[in-house]
Amino acid sequence: FRVDGDTVYLMGKVTQPTTRKSAERVVEKIAGVENVVNDIEVLPLSNFDDSIRLRTLRTLQNGGSLYRYFLGANPSVRIIVDRGNVTLEGFIANRGDYNLANILARGVPGVFSVKNNLVIEKEMIR
Numbered sequence: 001f002r003v004d005g006d007t008v009y010l011m012g013k014v015t016q017p018t019t020r021k022s023a024e025r026v027v028e029k030i031a032g033v034e035n036v037v038n039d040i041e042v043l044p045l046s047n048f049d050d051s052i053r054l055r056t057l058r059t060l061q062n063g064g065s066l067y068r069y070f071l072g073a074n075p076s077v078r079i080i081v082d083r084g085n086v087t088l089e090g091f092i093a094n095r096g097d098y099n100l101a102n103i104l105a106r107g108v109p110g111v112f113s114v115k116n117n118l119v120i121e122k123e124m125i126r
Helices: 017-028 047-061 064-070 095-106
Strands: 002-004 007-010 035-038 077-082 085-092 113-120
Touching (some): 007 017, 017 035, 047 077, 064 077, 064 095, 085 095, 095 113
Parallel strands (some): 007 035, 085 113
16 A cells, blocks of 8 residues: 555455455545555456465465465465466565575476565564
């Protein structure tokens, strides 16, 4: 997302249209927000992408220290797949986990490319 004055711009990709609308409704209720521009893209249904998402999830969950990022109802790492192209979003604790996630995701069969947008929490503090 991006904020410009009292306007919030929502960006990203989701698999469900209801998720797109829910995000907009939540942001509209925030004090001080007057306008919401919802540029969230709804990805087309794809069994191919769903299978890659599941294989990538399993690979990362079994990747040593990475399992902890997928615990609970709201995991800190999200996997987005669009036509075989994987994007990793969210927060991760350190550079080693960042690199490991990148390497493991690239090794998943069917993945064409990996865009690693993970934010390293320790580097945010600086």
